[in-house]
Amino acid sequence: MSGWVIIAGLGPGRESCITPEVMAAIAQATDIVGYIPYVRRIAPRAGLTLHESDNRVELDRARHALQMAADGRRVVVVSSGDPGVFAMASAVFEALEAGDATWRALDVRVLPGITAMLAASAAAGAPLGHDFCAINLSDNLKPWDLIEKRLRLAVEADFAMGFYNPRSKARPDGFARVLDVLREGCAPERLLIFARAVSTPEQKIDVVRLAEATPEMADMRTVVLVGSSQTRLIERAGDPIVYTPRSVS
């Protein structure tokens, strides 16, 4: 039997967001590889080996998956959200490119998933309904100056924005700096959405104006969305709706 690797997106949290093709891949797998909390979302069954690994060992995990596929196993690498957005797909291809030449002949595929930014956008209305960008605010793998440069240019372009990994214990000050950069280029009324644990039972969506935003509103389970200058708030009895119109006025 020939092996394969499928890098699959589990979506942001709730089971009803996982696509049928991802469920089918998991049903056919012999091995599941991934970060501990994502592997724990997979139901154990006979014939399926679950390989949990810690954060920050993405390349080891990727090599392990590729080697198992080379040995004839059917491996699903699970990512939260979409595997192609700040997740495992790039790590697997880095490992493949740098690894054994025979790995290039392997059957390696990516199955998309609902990425956190778009689940957060749906939960709030449609704040990313016009041109937008996605920026990973972690400086583990890129210099902080590049993050600031991209932020300033995104503000100048008047993109709506989605921020991944806005804040961690190791980087408590970075997000405060991000808010400073936004305040230099945006009006105090600019709309921000702090979407925590989106699409899980603990989901919490907070809509605030830039003037009221504080660094403590974000943590590593939060995706932050920033509206463009055109983004609007519809007040109503329940949760407000935030959306960006299709036209530029």
Next chain:
Amino acid sequence: MSGWVIIAGLGPGRESCITPEVMAAIAQATDIVGYIPYVRRIAPRAGLTLHESDNRVELDRARHALQMAADGRRVVVVSSGDPGVFAMASAVFEALEAGDATWRALDVRVLPGITAMLAASAAAGAPLGHDFCAINLSDNLKPWDLIEKRLRLAVEADFAMGFYNPRSKARPDGFARVLDVLREGCAPERLLIFARAVSTPEQKIDVVRLAEATPEMADMRTVVLVGSSQTRLIERAGDPIVYTPRSVS
């Protein structure tokens, strides 16, 4: 019975990309509203009325959906891809904000879907695996100068990019201009992906260098992805893999 509107994403094409929560919403609906080819993806059944409408009547369609919900019906507005990305969610909220004040009390929700850009990225590897932006190249609803400005700033920020609606019969020259702008700021080796009819039986993924890209490679069924300066090509016997590494070198 109280009515509702759910704006649901059908994903880019193949049925196995539609999430279970979207299928459940369709199963509970009394009415489906949408652009003709999207409504035709819904299986007819007793008790379900299908309302097809033409392109460019998004606001009429949105008002119709909201009025039916106000009358107690359970309405699903179907979008291709993700409804929050250049699709129906913003149109529904524009209609809601401008419409009858009682509409604000309606139960209106958005269910995300796999957007074309991320399906195209998965099909090609992981070209959007680092910071990226999404730009709608249609100038129906925004001035062309703004599109060019965003393009130039996205190049300066070294974002990977996803372009929606790159070319139509009404705008044959716009995409040629886009390629010119890219050539001013990017090396001739920059990687582009033309993903046509992604995730359908007619899917066609073409990977080319900027130097070889021509306007005719895109049409309205194509999503175009542009790598960042860091994006890499892995050559192999079958289709090549395009990915953007997680680190910036």
